[in-house]
Each structure stands twice: as structure tokens, then as C-alpha cells.
Amino acid sequence: MNQWMRLLALLMTFCLLLPVAVAEETEVELSLSVSQAELSAGQSVTITCELPHDGRMCLHVLDAEGQEAATLIAETDVQAGETAYVWDGTADGEMVPAGVYYLVLTLDENSAEMEITVQGSAAAPAASFANLNKTITPAYLSDYHPNHENCYWCTPMDITNEEAVWAMLTADVTVLDLKQKQQAILRAEPSDDSEGVAMITGASQAVHVLETLDNGWSLVEVYSSSFHNSTVKHWNAFTTGYIKTSRLKTVTPNQTYGIVIDKLTQQLYLFKEGHLYSTLTVSTGLANDRQPYNETRSGEFLIVSRVGDFQSDAMTCAKALRFNSGDLLHEVPYVKNADGSKNYKATEAKLGTRASHGCVRVQRQKNAEGINHEWLWNNIKVGTKLVIWEDYAGRQMDMPDLSQTIYYNPDGGVNYHADANCSAVREKYLPLTALTLGDLLNAPYDELTPCASCNPPRDPKEIVKINELHQSTSPGVIPY
Secondary structure: OHHHHHHHHHHHHHHHHOOOOOOOOOOOOOEEEEOOOEEEOOOOEEEEEEEOOOEEEEEEEEEOOOOEEEEEEEEEEEOOEEEEEEEOOEEOOEEOOOEEEEEEEEEOOEEEEEEEEEEOOOOHHHHHHHHHHHHOOOOOOOOOOOOOOOOOOOOOOOOOOHHHHHHHHOOOEEEEOOOOOOEEEEEOOOOOOOOEEEEEEOOOEEOEEEEEOOOOEEEEEEEEEOOOOOOOOOEEEEEEEEEEHHHEEEEOOOOOEEEEEEOOOOEEEEEEOOEEEEEEEEEOEOOOOOOHHHOOOOEEEEOOEEEEEEEEOOEEEEEEEEEEOOEEEEEOOEEEOOOOOEEOHHHHOOOOOOOEOOOEEEOOOOOOOOOOHHHHHHHOOOOOEEEEEOOOOOOOOOOOOOOOEEEEOOOOOOEEEOOOOOOOOOHHHOOOEEEEHHHHHOOOHHHOEEOOOOOOOOOHHHHHHHHHHOOOOOOOOOOO
């Protein structure tokens, strides 16, 4: 027994002499990374900051000489963890000059930096892309480049230029002297026997007159209003051709209101007496291989009649205003539940994206200004101009203010909201908890999705995806 005790003692002594492996917690270092090392004009880059502890943080951009080019995050209190910032290469709204820059992250007394290259006018492709963003016009694909004053076709698709947009919305239009559901064929040559190249809707669809010929024909530009049963099946195609001059007439639109619908942003911009009055979220047409005619036809239109409610499959589309034959502006559709109540769940969830059969669906929930589609139905008159902007490649959405307040339910909520007392949330969870739009870039908030009821601002991550798509793609241009 004593022998075993002595052996056990020797083993314990031996173990004490062995080096002990101590589990050490890996210390998180202050660091930053970028989604791409080169930033072209018109693009955005996501800057991710790893913060090892709470403290005072700031994020600056320095030029090659060490001079401050931009302040991305002013000094602010932060908590340990990961945070992100989306930068579009601008400072005070202007693109910084092309060159090498340094992102400098500071947390208390510590700092980290990373080099990033901004391509501007020195790089021809980037410069071209940047210039397109605010200067692309509806006649972007045209071989003709007249400078017609206050013209839809010649006015850049830039909603921030209120003066230019309003002048365009109140300018006279040239339409076909036909009934509102009649269509005429645009010809490749000034002859009735010539090939048809586009369809034009009577009374509501405006054309861009390029030349009035002595032979009784006019050369015009237009987006083809081809529907599924049209003679010419050129879906939403931007087209130049000939129409008889005797069919054309000039109309002065309503001078109080005007409407812009932008396929890029999926927003309706309501103008009143010279200024942007309100913004609503919409869904334009979603084309597919089997139904290319679902793409909403772009162009310049007049609202020509009040249709009211109509059925589309099992859905009811309420308070419809006709602006292009079968294309109408109406409230987001609903289906009826078994108890007869209205169910908007499926269609409201798609607002802000392409979803319709060609009509423009408009939000029914009132926005901050108290505007919704019902307001449009009650206030917009026949004769009001409505224009639709095409989302050509090269157009880009502006990044919103990431510091603006949004709300969420920390007790298991999956959506973020525009309203702290959103009606779609159960009362026991109200008021909702505030956070910023920029918080959606970071865990755990990056999994939140927008509320379909109160229509909060678009997720900045989605804007980055949309802009990347539109660097090289024109979703509304349908091959034929």
C-alpha cells in the first residue's frame, strides 16, 4: 500500500512540473476593412469597423498629403463590436478628386487606417458613369439630341432639380387626337404601307416631335405602348418613327399638380405648385419571359379618366386613374378573406419593387404628410401630367441619411418601422424602440426587414444592390 502511495505522489509531482496550457481570450484589435479597394464614381463602398471596447470614435478620409478630405463619422460615443458605414466617394455632396486616400479610424487614443483608391475624371469609364447618373434623360437612347425647353424627353431624370422637373410637368404635350383606349401604329417610314415599329395610345400618351415634314407626316419619339393584344409587339421599346401630323394635337396639362413615377426608386413623387409635395412607394410592372408586356410602359402621359375599382384575377384594385389605356394608377390591391375583410398582406409586402401586371400600385397607408393613394384619388384631376422614368443602366439611387430615426420591436420583432406607433404592431409593444437607418448595416439589426404597412426608408443594403445592378443593366428594356 505504501508503495502505491509513493507512486501516486511521484506522479502528482511530475504533473506539477509540466507546463500548463492556459486558455487565453483572443483580444479583438481595432481594425477596419472595405468591401472593395477601388471606388468608382457613382458607386458605394461599405467600410466595416471592428471596435475592441467602448469609447469615443471617429472616421475620416485623408488625401495623399494627409489633409482631411471628408468626415464620415464625427466623434461620437460607441460600444464595442462591429459597425459599418456606406461611403459613395463624396464630401459635402461633391465627388472627391480621383486619387489615393486613407480611411482613418480612431477609437480613444488608438487608430487604424486603410488605403482606398477613388477613380474619378482620370478614369474615362468611371467619369462617364458618374456623369450619366444625373444627366440621363428619357430620350437617352435617341439618335437625335434636340435641346427642347421644359421637355420631358430632354429633362434629366433628377428629382432633386425641382425647378426643372416642375417646368417639365407643366409644359404642353403633343398627343394623338384619338379616344383614350384607341391606339395608332408608328411607322418606320412616312407611309401607311411602312413597317409598324411602335404603338401609341390616343388622348393620353405624349410623343416627342422631332420634325414636321412637308408631306403630312411628323418624325416623333416615344416608348411603345404595346400590350399583349397589340398589333406591334415592341414592349416598352424606345422608338423613333413617323405618324401623320393631322393626328397630333397640343394639350396644356393641369398647372397645380404633377406626378413623377421613377422605376429606379419605385417611388411616386407628387409635385404641387412648383415643389415636391410628397413621396409615396409604388410597384410598377414585373415582366417575365412569358409576359414581357407586364413591364410598365415609360413615357409622358395625361390622366384621362377616373375608372374606380376593378378586378384583376382575384384582386380588387381600388380608385383607379387611367393614364395609358390598360395601365392605371391605383391603390395597392387586396383580396377578400373568408369573413369579407380586405387582405393587403401579399401586395403591400412587395411595394418598393416591381410586382404588377403593368399598372402602378400605390401605397394605401398615409405617409408623414398624410398622403396616400386615396388622397390622390380625391385631389388629382383629369388632365394632370404623369411621367414615368425608365431605369437605364448608369442611373443610381442616392444613399439616404443613415442617421435618420427608425423603430423596431426588441421583443422578437422582425421588421423596422417609420412610425414608433405603427398600426401594424400590437399595442402592447408600443411605442417601438428607436434606432438609426445606419444600424441596419450591423448585427443584430441587419436581419430586420421593412414594414409593409408604414413604408419606412429603404434599407441601405438594398440600395447598394440596386446601384450595383444598374451599373450595367437596364431592367425595363425588354428584348424583342
